[in-house]
Amino acid sequence: MRLLLVEDDLILKDGLERSFVKSGYAVDVISDGEGANKLLTYQEYDVIVLDLGLPKLSGFEVLKRLRARGSNTPVLILTALEDTQNRVKGLDLGADDYLTKPFELAELEARVRALIRRGVSGGSAKISFGDLTFDTTNRQCMAGDIALSLSARELALLELLMLKASKVVSKAKIMEHLCSWDDEISENAVEVIVSRLRKKLNVFDIEIRTIRGLGYLLAKLENQNP
Template sequence: MKVLVIEDDATLGRALQEFLSDHDYATDWLADGERALSALKNYAYDLIVLDLNLPGVDGLEVLRTLRADGNPVPVLILTARDDLADRVAGLDAGADDYLTKPFELAELAARVRALARRHNGNAQSLIEFGSLTFDGVHRELRVAGQRLALSVRELSVLEMLLLRPEKIVTKQQIVQKLSVIDADFSENAVEVYIYRLRKRLEGVGVAIQTVRGFGYSLELKEVTS
C-alpha cells in the first residue's frame, strides 16, 4: 500500500514517513501543496495523510483539486486546526477522516488501517502478466504464486512496465514520474533499476527488453531449461 504524507514540518514529516514505513506502508513525504498536486497527477497512491497549513497551495485547496479531478483516494487530514468549522470544512471538501494535532501514533495507525480496509474492499489492484502478479494495494510482486521481494523504487519502475505490457515506456516517462517523489531520480538511476530488475526476473518467462533509442518494453519470454 502506497501512502503520501503531505506535511510542511520537516521533523514531523520525516517521523511520519519512518513510522508508516515501519508499519509496512510504502511511504513518500512532500512538504508543500504544489509538489503534492504534481505528484498526484503522475503517481497513484492508496492513502494521503494531509496537513492543512501548507506553504503556497494549502491543504484544503489540494483536497478540493484532488476531488475535482475525480481522484477517490482516501484522505486523512492531520492538522492543528481543531475548530468545529475547520473540521466541517475539511470533511465537506472531501476528506475521509480528520485527526487533530497533537495526536497519538497508535490512533493514527488505527485510522490508517481503517481507511486502508475501506479502500482495499473497493480496489481492483491486481495486474497479471505471464507468471507475474502485482498487487498494487499491498505493494507485492509474486512470481508463480511466490513473493519476490523488491525495493520500493524497483516496484515502482516495474509497475510502470506492467501497466503497459509489450508497449514502450521511455526513460523520460520513468524519470518524470519518479522524480516527482525523488528529486535525485535520473536516467542513470533508471538504468540501475532496470539492470536490477532484469537480474531478479531471470528465468521467470518475462523479460525487460531495451528498445534502442526509445526505452523499455516488458515482454513474454520462453523459458529454457
C-alpha cells in the first residue's frame, strides 16, 4: 500500500515515516504544499496523511485541488487541538478523517488502516480468496487458523494480488505499490518475489498466473480456461 505523508515538522515527519515503513507501507514524504500538489497530479496513492499547516500552499488548498481533479483517494488531516474551525473546514473540503495533535501513533495507524479498508475492500478488515484470508489489521495471511510465515515483501505482494483478485496486475503496478519514490527495484526483483511467494502458496487452491507481457493475476486453480 502506497502512502503519501505531507508534513513539515521534521521530528514528526521522520517518526511517522519510520513507523509506517515498518508497518509495510511504501511511503513518500513531502514537506511543502506546492510539491504535494504537483506530485498528486500524476501519482496515485492509496491514502494521504495531510498536515494542514504547510509552507507555500496550505493543506486546504492541496486537498481542494485534489478533489477538483476528481480524485477520491482517502485523506486524513492532522490539525492542532484547538483548531475546531479548520477541522470542520477540512472535512467540508473532502477529507475522510482527522486527528488532532498530539496523538497516539497507534491511533493514527489504526485510522489509516480503516480508511484503506473503507476505500478498497468494502469496509471489511479481511479479504478472502480461495483457501486464504488476508487480515489487514494484523497484516498477516491465514489459511484456516494457521498463519503463513511470509516476509514483508511477500505479504505486500500478496495483499495487492488479493485486493485485485482475478485481475491482471502489471509489474509496473506492483513496483509502484511496493516501493516509494527513492527506492526503485528492477523488474527481475518482482519476478523473484513472485517466485518466492509461489513456493509458499503451492499447497493451496490458488495460484499466481503469469500473463506474459502484461503481468500477474491471482486465480483459483479450478478456473482454468485453456
